[in-house]
Amino acid sequence: MCVFIIPILVIGQTKNNVEKSNSKRPHYRNLFKEAGYSQSEIDKKLAKAYYDIFEGPNKVYFEEGDSLGYVSDIKNNDARTEGMSYGMMVAVQLNKKDVFDRLWRWSVKYMQHQDGPREAYFAWSVNPHTKKQNSQGSASDGELYYITSLLFASNKWGNDTGIHYYKEGRRILDAMWKKDGTGNVFNIINTEHKQITFVPEGGGYNWTDPSYHVPAFYEIWALYAKDGHEAFYKECAEVARNFLHKACHPVTGLTADYTEFNGQPHSTSWMPAAFRYDSWRVPMNIAMDYTWYGKDKKWQEEYAERFQNFLRSKGMDTYVDQYNLDGSTPDFILQAGPVKKLRHSIGLVSTAATTSLINSKKGSMDFVHAVWNAKLEPFEDGYFDPYYDGLMYLFSLMHLSGNYQIITP
Numbered sequence: 001m002c003v004f005i006i007p008i009l010v011i012g013q014t015k016n017n018v019e020k021s022n023s024k025r026p027h028y029r030n031l032f033k034e035a036g037y038s039q040s041e042i043d044k045k046l047a048k049a050y051y052d053i054f055e056g057p058n059k060v061y062f063e064e065g066d067s068l069g070y071v072s073d074i075k076n077n078d079a080r081t082e083g084m085s086y087g088m089m090v091a092v093q094l095n096k097k098d099v100f101d102r103l104w105r106w107s108v109k110y111m112q113h114q115d116g117p118r119e120a121y122f123a124w125s126v127n128p129h130t131k132k133q134n135s136q137g138s139a140s141d142g143e144l145y146y147i148t149s150l151l152f153a154s155n156k157w158g159n160d161t162g163i164h165y166y167k168e169g170r171r172i173l174d175a176m177w178k179k180d181g182t183g184n185v186f187n188i189i190n191t192e193h194k195q196i197t198f199v200p201e202g203g204g205y206n207w208t209d210p211s212y213h214v215p216a217f218y219e220i221w222a223l224y225a226k227d228g229h230e231a232f233y234k235e236c237a238e239v240a241r242n243f244l245h246k247a248c249h250p251v252t253g254l255t256a257d258y259t260e261f262n263g264q265p266h267s268t269s270w271m272p273a274a275f276r277y278d279s280w281r282v283p284m285n286i287a288m289d290y291t292w293y294g295k296d297k298k299w300q301e302e303y304a305e306r307f308q309n310f311l312r313s314k315g316m317d318t319y320v321d322q323y324n325l326d327g328s329t330p331d332f333i334l335q336a337g338p339v340k341k342l343r344h345s346i347g348l349v350s351t352a353a354t355t356s357l358i359n360s361k362k363g364s365m366d367f368v369h370a371v372w373n374a375k376l377e378p379f380e381d382g383y384f385d386p387y388y389d390g391l392m393y394l395f396s397l398m399h400l401s402g403n404y405q406i407i408t409p
Helices: 002-024 038-054 081-093 099-109 141-156 164-178 202-206 215-224 230-247 278-292 297-313 344-355 362-373 388-400
Strands: 063-066 066-072 134-136
Touching: 038 081, 038 388, 063 099, 066 099, 066 134, 066 297, 081 099, 081 141, 081 388, 099 215, 141 215, 164 215, 215 230, 230 278, 230 297, 278 297, 278 344, 278 388, 297 362, 297 388, 344 362, 344 388, 362 388
Parallel strands: none
Antiparallel strands: 063 066
């Protein structure tokens, strides 16, 4: 009799465990499908966006020799850790292993410091033609995306296909924990405030950029980095969520590009605080956290409604890409490359649409249709940014089609 009971018990327990783990899996909505577009149209739209940015005549991705490649911010004539690590995240999500590996090898060869106080960190800007580092310092979001995309690559492709992704990701993390201010270089995360820094050196260690706060990524580190700092990363995720409550304006939902750790706007010598290009990423990061982890749903739902209502109040086809936090027009306009002008930018149209993943009100589909109808092509005045606008657009299409996911082993 016992002989039969044990297998049945085991089968029952296994079934329960599978059910439990399935119930924990996020539901990745395909909002385009919900908005009435067919799956073949959606697949085509995503494939075209990838083609335009990585392969087409206006691409920002370039290959070198048999094994290297880089993403270039064309209008600023450089390769940035932002674009390189974004490219790697796109590649791992869309299963483009060769592109991922090329970008990583180029990053290691031309951007990563191999010794000294900055060892394992990356120079945030490099001239892709001369390979000269324009600045040796790091921008903390580059490291954030490198680490997370390497952990995902390790989960997706294993570590025995030429690059030990896990070891490379751990190298950055382990080095980060050794940065104690020697040479004025610190942890990417301000360990006292448990928040990501604007830059991990000098005074930039003492303030932050709201668009670098991606709580979902800390949850990934806690799960897959296995470096003994799991509790700290989980706490960072909670702190990031609470920080966003304070950084987002209570009426408009807008954030300043840079803030203090308490969420108050931080002006710099090069510009007064306002909602500008960096801030476009905040709604997309909140949408990602909502979908992947859903630990702050009530506030996030209120935020999405506030943010979308504000943009809608400025006109769905006419809201611009820079505002004071209260929604008024800023006196100072930040240049984009050579152009100094407020415009209805596709990058913001894209990230604003991702907040429809949070705002379940039927009316929020207007943002989904807006990004669907948006075209990644030059404005009437000739201005075109296939790099930043393009990457925001591609990320947004991935989120809205359910193709931006936690990659499990």
